[in-house]
Amino acid sequence: xxxxxxxxxxxxxKAGVSTALVSYVxxxxxxxxxxxxxxxxxxxxxxxxxxxxxxxxAKSLRSGKTHTIGLVIADISNPFFANIARVVEDEAxxxxxxxIIGSSDEKAEKAWDLLNVLINRQVDGFIIVSSExxxxxxxxxxxxxxxxxxxxxxxxxxxxxFVATNNYKASYDAGVHLVEGGYEHIGLIAYKxxxxxxxxxxxxxxxALKDHHFxxxxxxxxxVRFENIEKEVKIAIDEMISxxxxxxxxIFATYGLAINGLKxxxxxxxxxxxxxxxxxxxxxEVFDLYYCPITYLKQPLEMLGKTSVExxxxxxxxxxxxxxxxxxxxxxxxxDSSMARSLHKIS
Amino acid sequence: xxxxxxxxxxxxxKAGVSTALVSYVxxxxxxxxxxxxxxxxxxxxxxxxxxxxxxxxAKSLRSGKTHTIGLVIADISNPFFANIARVVEDEAxxxxxxxIIGSSDEKAEKAWDLLNVLINRQVDGFIIVSSExxxxxxxxxxxxxxxxxxxxxxxxxxxxxFVATNNYKASYDAGVHLVEGGYEHIGLIAYKxxxxxxxxxxxxxxxALKDHHFxxxxxxxxxVRFENIEKEVKIAIDEMISxxxxxxxxIFATYGLAINGLKxxxxxxxxxxxxxxxxxxxxxEVFDLYYCPITYLKQPLEMLGKTSVExxxxxxxxxxxxxxxxxxxxxxxxxDSSMARSLHKIS
DNA sequence: TTTTTTTGTTTAATCGATTAAACTTACATT
DNA sequence: AATGTAAGTTTAATCGATTAAACAAAAAAA
Numbered sequence: 001x002x003x004x005x006x007x008x009x010x011x012x013x014k015a016g017v018s019t020a021l022v023s024y025v026x027x028x029x030x031x032x033x034x035x036x037x038x039x040x041x042x043x044x045x046x047x048x049x050x051x052x053x054x055x056x057x058a059k060s061l062r063s064g065k066t067h068t069i070g071l072v073i074a075d076i077s078n079p080f081f082a083n084i085a086r087v088v089e090d091e092a093x094x095x096x097x098x099x100i101i102g103s104s105d106e107k108a109e110k111a112w113d114l115l116n117v118l119i120n121r122q123v124d125g126f127i128i129v130s131s132e133x134x135x136x137x138x139x140x141x142x143x144x145x146x147x148x149x150x151x152x153x154x155x156x157x158x159x160x161x162f163v164a165t166n167n168y169k170a171s172y173d174a175g176v177h178l179v180e181g182g183y184e185h186i187g188l189i190a191y192k193x194x195x196x197x198x199x200x201x202x203x204x205x206x207x208a209l210k211d212h213h214f215x216x217x218x219x220x221x222x223x224v225r226f227e228n229i230e231k232e233v234k235i236a237i238d239e240m241i242s243x244x245x246x247x248x249x250x251i252f253a254t255y256g257l258a259i260n261g262l263k264x265x266x267x268x269x270x271x272x273x274x275x276x277x278x279x280x281x282x283x284x285e286v287f288d289l290y291y292c293p294i295t296y297l298k299q300p301l302e303m304l305g306k307t308s309v310e311x312x313x314x315x316x317x318x319x320x321x322x323x324x325x326x327x328x329x330x331x332x333x334x335x336d337s338s339m340a341r342s343l344h345k346i347s
Numbered sequence: 348x349x350x351x352x353x354x355x356x357x358x359x360x361k362a363g364v365s366t367a368l369v370s371y372v373x374x375x376x377x378x379x380x381x382x383x384x385x386x387x388x389x390x391x392x393x394x395x396x397x398x399x400x401x402x403x404x405a406k407s408l409r410s411g412k413t414h415t416i417g418l419v420i421a422d423i424s425n426p427f428f429a430n431i432a433r434v435v436e437d438e439a440x441x442x443x444x445x446x447i448i449g450s451s452d453e454k455a456e457k458a459w460d461l462l463n464v465l466i467n468r469q470v471d472g473f474i475i476v477s478s479e480x481x482x483x484x485x486x487x488x489x490x491x492x493x494x495x496x497x498x499x500x501x502x503x504x505x506x507x508x509f510v511a512t513n514n515y516k517a518s519y520d521a522g523v524h525l526v527e528g529g530y531e532h533i534g535l536i537a538y539k540x541x542x543x544x545x546x547x548x549x550x551x552x553x554x555a556l557k558d559h560h561f562x563x564x565x566x567x568x569x570x571v572r573f574e575n576i577e578k579e580v581k582i583a584i585d586e587m588i589s590x591x592x593x594x595x596x597x598i599f600a601t602y603g604l605a606i607n608g609l610k611x612x613x614x615x616x617x618x619x620x621x622x623x624x625x626x627x628x629x630x631x632e633v634f635d636l637y638y639c640p641i642t643y644l645k646q647p648l649e650m651l652g653k654t655s656v657e658x659x660x661x662x663x664x665x666x667x668x669x670x671x672x673x674x675x676x677x678x679x680x681x682x683d684s685s686m687a688r689s690l691h692k693i694s
Numbered sequence: 695t696t697t698t699t700t701t702g703t704t705t706a707a708t709c710g711a712t713t714a715a716a717c718t719t720a721c722a723t724t
Numbered sequence: 725a726a727t728g729t730a731a732g733t734t735t736a737a738t739c740g741a742t743t744a745a746a747c748a749a750a751a752a753a754a
Contacts, residue, residue: 018734056468058710061404061739082429121403259632291638365704405740408709
């Protein structure tokens with residue numbers, strides 16, 4: 001079983017020339033390097049006959065470019081990130097880039113470890129969905145001149161390239177939508193986090209209520225910890241529906257919060273939307289299949305992924321290109337879960 | 348901004364020794380190579396002072412090992428594969444391996460391209476969820492002595508390592524469960540495919556009916572094409588419920604089929620389980636959140652992923668280790684969607 | 695004192711590909 | 725005939741790390 005890989009040298013020997021010629025020919029530099037016609041032809045023939053495949057490691061070591069990009073996300077088993085990852089993979093492949101994906105579990109330390117592993121593997125650049133408390137790490141990348149683009153989340157105090165959703169606007173839209181549907185006690189369940197994207201979602205919600213002259217009942221805004229999501233979502237909902245000013249609708253600030261929330265709402269046998277209207281961030285099959293299809297904010301996943309790759313590749317090609325900061329709009333997909341109150345069936 | 352990477356040579360120069368010594372010390376070979384005590388200490392200090400990070404490319408080129416494994420799956424945005432990918436990533440990381448994931452979209456040609464890209468990038472081995480018509484490619488890998496483990500799907504005619512679910516048994520269990528629940532017209536919607544795992548799911552279903560002396564009504568077994576899943580699932584369901592021997596229950600052979608099927612069942616306003624009982628392969632949040640929680644076959648994702656990594660790494664360490672073929676059992680998680688007929692509420 | 699052994703360190707080849715520079719011929723120009 | 729130019733090819737350094745082999749100096753054995 002001939003298992004040895006074919007190298008440039010093997011071809012060179014077989015053709016009776018030096019490896020230099022082979023390299024020139026196989027890289028299409030026959031013209032500039034004035035390689036003889038017949039010899040070029042011969043080399044090509046031998047190469048395809050032996051099914052030569054260049055060794056990327058050697059190429060990369062020499063060139064300093066691996067044509068690999070690192071994608072750091074929170075968790076590949078979360079559909080939001082899985083979808084993004086797929087888009088990034090496809091888009092990168094179009095330009096001959098390979099993607100290495102790593103999950104950080106929203107932990108700054110894990111993310112940092114990941115970045116370092118990937119840096120040692122000489123990835124050319126990063127697309128990063130950053131975690132809380134990782135601002136200093138991002139700053140560090142910047143100082144080291146390692147090319148990266150932040151995706152979905154960014155740090156307002158840090159001048160970096162990024163591609164993200166306009167979370168303020170999205171959340172504002174959700175709030176206004178519920179107000180216009182006649183809901184008056186609108187709650188928001190978000191993560192307890194200093195991350196800008198989360199603060200923006202909260203800010204949008206607040207502004208929507210303010211603009212419609214609603215009081216900001218502090219009991220309607222719940223922030224739960226990622227690490228203890230299951231329990232704390234339950235507590236949040238319990239508190240929201242048990243006070244005298246109980247909510248008639250809830251906005252979930254992420255897909256994960258919605259899943260947990262809906263499970264509990266099912267347990268409580270609350271009916272959507274008559275007992276509780278729902279709007280959620282994220283998109284997923286669950287929202288279609290729920291007995292009462294869920295109104296959600298559809299983020300422009302394809303565009304987010306695609307654009308982040310484009311930005312990064314542009315930066316890799318020309319490191320001095322200006323900084324780009326791109327905000328995209330989410331789209332509110334209205335379904336029955338936030339049906340206008342006037343349309344509720346009287347039970 | 349000093350952006351240059353630190354190399355062995357930089358340390359050597361600073362310490363006033365050759366690169367060989369530095370290499371020995373930093374690889375813990377000071378003893379075997381009898382490096383002087385003080386010089387060893389000095390080298391270590393300088394290395395950590397300069398925050399030296401070895402260049403993996405160079406290491407790999409020299410050693411012929413990249414500590415990278417390629418994971419070829421159908422689609423990372425499918426939760427089944429996303430979950431597997433996560434397990435594989437974590438398990439590989441424990442042993443210092445990095446995973447490169449690629450999606451084949453169930454297309455043999457895409458999978459083949461992927462394999463070749465990854466081979467050129469010198470991955471040490473593969474974990475592969477193979478596609479239809481890719482048997483020849485797998486055979487080719489085998490002939491080239493490229494280490495791999497098949498995951499979730501395998502080819503009975505091909506002697507290879509694999510880790511998979513006992514699909515026959517899983518499907519059989521699902522069938523028996525419905526029979527015992529008093530269902531008499533049990534349908535199966537599967538993919539039209541020659542893949543062994545799919546044939547096994549069909550065989551299990553058939554055997555379950557046979558063993559309980561049911562006729563195999565050909566109208567109850569539908570095979571739909573992956574490329575046209577949405578339409579053909581609808582047609583399949585239409586046909587199954589419109590004949591005079593209409594089905595009272597359906598087994599979906601994959602998660603994707605179930606999603607499409609349930610959407611249509613909702614459209615038709617059929618009630619689960621009174622109009623139609625449901626059992627599905629796969630696991631996902633949807634099944635919990637559906638108004639009538641769905642009975643499903645829970646595949647041992649963690650074990651599948653973990654074991655496939657273990658097998659592969661074992662093979663990488665010792666290429667002459669014997670072939671391993673591992674079948675794991677799926678577990679039927681019973682929920683309301685397949686409630687015994689005797690318990691249905693009379694409407 | 696001479697020889698052998700031990701200890702400590704350097705040299706140089708290697709992995710596979712790239713590429714500037716050097717080197718041969720052959721051909722053209724004066 | 726002498727010189728210049730173009731065409732075609734090879735040499736050798738390089739990327740960064742590893743490691744067998746060579747080497748030198750000091751210590752031990754004869």
